[in-house]
Amino acid sequence: MVAAPVGVLALQGDVREHVAVLSGLGVEVVAVRTEQQLAAVAGLVIPGGESTTIARLLETSGMRTLLSERLRDGLPVLGTCAGLILLSRSIVDGRDDQWSFATIDVDVRRNGFGRQIASFETTVDVDGVGEVPGVFIRAPKIESWSESVTVLATHDHGTGPTPVLVRQGAAWGCSFHPELTDSSAIHELFLATI
Numbered sequence: 001m002v003a004a005p006v007g008v009l010a011l012q013g014d015v016r017e018h019v020a021v022l023s024g025l026g027v028e029v030v031a032v033r034t035e036q037q038l039a040a041v042a043g044l045v046i047p048g049g050e051s052t053t054i055a056r057l058l059e060t061s062g063m064r065t066l067l068s069e070r071l072r073d074g075l076p077v078l079g080t081c082a083g084l085i086l087l088s089r090s091i092v093d094g095r096d097d098q099w100s101f102a103t104i105d106v107d108v109r110r111n112g113f114g115r116q117i118a119s120f121e122t123t124v125d126v127d128g129v130g131e132v133p134g135v136f137i138r139a140p141k142i143e144s145w146s147e148s149v150t151v152l153a154t155h156d157h158g159t160g161p162t163p164v165l166v167r168q169g170a171a172w173g174c175s176f177h178p179e180l181t182d183s184s185a186i187h188e189l190f191l192a193t194i
């Protein structure tokens, strides 16, 4: 039984798609747009989209401080693509003023697998799960990480394998877009930890 409700940060990006996957799994979902909603969730998905835009909207909506506190207190969180960038400890090729929550000890390079034109689909082998489809769209590349990070899947884009699904405590980071495929395996993995 998953603690409820599970939130999807609904400022920009693939909000509807994540809500649809979670609802399809029978979970009570809330699209989080306010501090009150954020305060009430038992877990949170930060979707893909544009990390600079989501960061700016976190500030204008007043949610940055509360989300930072909730993450520090161990709120279960799944950050996909732009969401992973927001959870990372540092960003290479970010905007000069780009900040992140530093929830997961990974250093990511924005658009590290190439720009929009280099977006691709592949199969990702996830520890304990097996093969899942991986849609990479201007995806962040994890270039370094600390020992406290568990790597659950890697992808080799020609320069050697790099992590594409990681976990550190209650925080999960995924370079690709699990909400854009028929597989709900990544969401199920996350939900099992809420």
Ligand code: GLN
Pocket (backbone or CB within 6 Å): 047, 048, 049, 050, 051, 052, 080, 081, 082, 083, 085, 110, 111, 137, 138, 139, 140
């Ligand atoms: N490259 C985008 C960013 O920096 C992320 C792309 C995505 O979420 N599909 O925010």
